[in-house]
Amino acid sequence: MLTIALPKGALLKDSIELCQKAGLDFSLFLSSSNRQLQIEDPTGVAKALLVRAQDVPVYVEYGQAHLGIAGYDVLKEKKANIAHLADLGFGYCRMSVAVPKDSPYRKSIDLPAHGIVASKFVNCAKEHFRALDLPVEIVPLYGSVELGPITGMSEAIVDLVSTGKTLRENGLIEIDVLFESSAYLVANPLLYRLNRDNIAGFVEQMTVNN
Amino acid sequence: MLTIALPKGALLKDSIELCQKAGLDFSLFLSSSNRQLQIEDPTGVAKALLVRAQDVPVYVEYGQAHLGIAGYDVLKEKKANIAHLADLGFGYCRMSVAVPKDSPYRKSIDLPAHGIVASKFVNCAKEHFRALDLPVEIVPLYGSVELGPITGMSEAIVDLVSTGKTLRENGLIEIDVLFESSAYLVANPLLYRLNRDNIAGFVEQMTVNN
Incomplete structure (x- = not known):
C-alpha cells in the first residue's frame, strides 16, 4: 500500500488538498479531535503518516513512506538521500x-568575523557563511531564535521568514536572502524507480496542472 | 541585573515557584495571554527569559543568563559547558x-547489530549503545518517536518516559533505563565564580530546604 508522509503544521492543509487530487482522503488529520498519527484512505489504496515537518525526509529516506511533502528549507537542512519530484x-x-x-550591518558580509549567528537551520547557516569565507560561530537554537539578538547573544539570526511580522515585532530587519522555499513532493529514490504501488500514477495525478 | 533562563513546557510552573522562594515573581509567564519572552521581576532585581527547554543551556553557556533551569536529560544531551548547581x-x-x-528484545543488548534506534536524544542514545559495543544506527527524529517502531523503521526508541502512558498506547515496553532525570539549577561557570549580581545569594534562597 502506498504510504505518504505528511508534515504537521503550516503545510498540512494544502498537502491534504493535494492528496485529494489523486483521490486520497486524509482530511481526518485536520480534525481537532484526531489523535491518530497513521490513517488509511477510505478507499484502502493508501495510508498517510502525520509527522513533524523535519521528520518527513527521514521516513521517506528509510522507505517507510514512498512519498512525502516537505518544505525546501527542511530538505536543504536535512540533506536526506531522497528524490525531489516537484515544487508544489x-x-x-x-x-x-x-x-x-x-545595528550597523546591512549585508551578511558586514558581520564581524567571529561574530555569533543563532539559527534553527545550522547547516543552511554554515553553508551561507562558509561561501562568504566569513568565520562566524553558528549557535543552534530550537525556538524563538529572535531572542538571540534581543538578548545580545548573537549579532544575527538565520531563519525562515514568511510575512516578516515576527521580525518587525522584535525590531529585526532582513539583510540577505539565502534561498526561497516552498513545499516539495519527495520520494524514496529506489521505491520510485521500481514504481512500487504505482507511485508514478499518484505523482502524475498530484502534479497535473500544478 | 540577574538573568535566569526558564524552560517552556512541563517544568515551567515548578521553576516559577522556585524563583518565588528567592523573592522573584515571574508568574506572568503562566498567563495564557502573555506573549513576552523576557520579563522583569516587579521588584526590578532580576529578569527572566522564557525559552525552549533545549535552549536553556545555550543562553547560560553564552552568559546571556546567569542561571537557568533545565532537565538533566537536556543537560546530558547538549553537553554545554555550564555548572550544575543543584538537583531541584x-x-x-x-x-x-x-x-x-x-518483539523478542528484552534488554538493549538483545537488539540486532546494525539495527535502527530512533530518538530525539541522539547523543544519549549513541553513548548508551557505544558503551554496550553494539553498532546500531541512531536515526534522529524531532517528534512522535513512537512512530519509528510502529512503522517498522526502527527496532527500538530511546526516549523520555514519565508516566509510560504514551508507550502503552503505542504497544511499546521499556527494556532498559539509561538514567533518571529531574530538573537542575545551572549557572554560567564564570559569572558564578565572580558572583555577578549576587548569584550565590539567589541560589542559596532557591535551594534552601530543597
Missing part, C-alpha cells in the same frame, strides 16, 4: 539573515 | 529504551 507551489517563504534594525 | 527535586522522568511489546 504552496508554502512560500524564504530563508533569511536578519539583524537588529539599529 | 521536580520534573522526574527517565531516559529509556523501548521496543514493541511483541
Whole structure:
C-alpha cells in the first residue's frame, strides 16, 4: 500500500488538498479531535503518516513512506538521500539573515568575523557563511531564535521568514536572502524507480496542472 | 541585573515557584495571554527569559543568563559547558529504551547489530549503545518517536518516559533505563565564580530546604 508522509503544521492543509487530487482522503488529520498519527484512505489504496515537518525526509529516506511533502528549507537542512519530484507551489517563504534594525550591518558580509549567528537551520547557516569565507560561530537554537539578538547573544539570526511580522515585532530587519522555499513532493529514490504501488500514477495525478 | 533562563513546557510552573522562594515573581509567564519572552521581576532585581527547554543551556553557556533551569536529560544531551548547581527535586522522568511489546528484545543488548534506534536524544542514545559495543544506527527524529517502531523503521526508541502512558498506547515496553532525570539549577561557570549580581545569594534562597 502506498504510504505518504505528511508534515504537521503550516503545510498540512494544502498537502491534504493535494492528496485529494489523486483521490486520497486524509482530511481526518485536520480534525481537532484526531489523535491518530497513521490513517488509511477510505478507499484502502493508501495510508498517510502525520509527522513533524523535519521528520518527513527521514521516513521517506528509510522507505517507510514512498512519498512525502516537505518544505525546501527542511530538505536543504536535512540533506536526506531522497528524490525531489516537484515544487508544489504552496508554502512560500524564504530563508533569511536578519539583524537588529539599529545595528550597523546591512549585508551578511558586514558581520564581524567571529561574530555569533543563532539559527534553527545550522547547516543552511554554515553553508551561507562558509561561501562568504566569513568565520562566524553558528549557535543552534530550537525556538524563538529572535531572542538571540534581543538578548545580545548573537549579532544575527538565520531563519525562515514568511510575512516578516515576527521580525518587525522584535525590531529585526532582513539583510540577505539565502534561498526561497516552498513545499516539495519527495520520494524514496529506489521505491520510485521500481514504481512500487504505482507511485508514478499518484505523482502524475498530484502534479497535473500544478 | 540577574538573568535566569526558564524552560517552556512541563517544568515551567515548578521553576516559577522556585524563583518565588528567592523573592522573584515571574508568574506572568503562566498567563495564557502573555506573549513576552523576557520579563522583569516587579521588584526590578532580576529578569527572566522564557525559552525552549533545549535552549536553556545555550543562553547560560553564552552568559546571556546567569542561571537557568533545565532537565538533566537536556543537560546530558547538549553537553554545554555550564555548572550544575543543584538537583531541584521536580520534573522526574527517565531516559529509556523501548521496543514493541511483541518483539523478542528484552534488554538493549538483545537488539540486532546494525539495527535502527530512533530518538530525539541522539547523543544519549549513541553513548548508551557505544558503551554496550553494539553498532546500531541512531536515526534522529524531532517528534512522535513512537512512530519509528510502529512503522517498522526502527527496532527500538530511546526516549523520555514519565508516566509510560504514551508507550502503552503505542504497544511499546521499556527494556532498559539509561538514567533518571529531574530538573537542575545551572549557572554560567564564570559569572558564578565572580558572583555577578549576587548569584550565590539567589541560589542559596532557591535551594534552601530543597
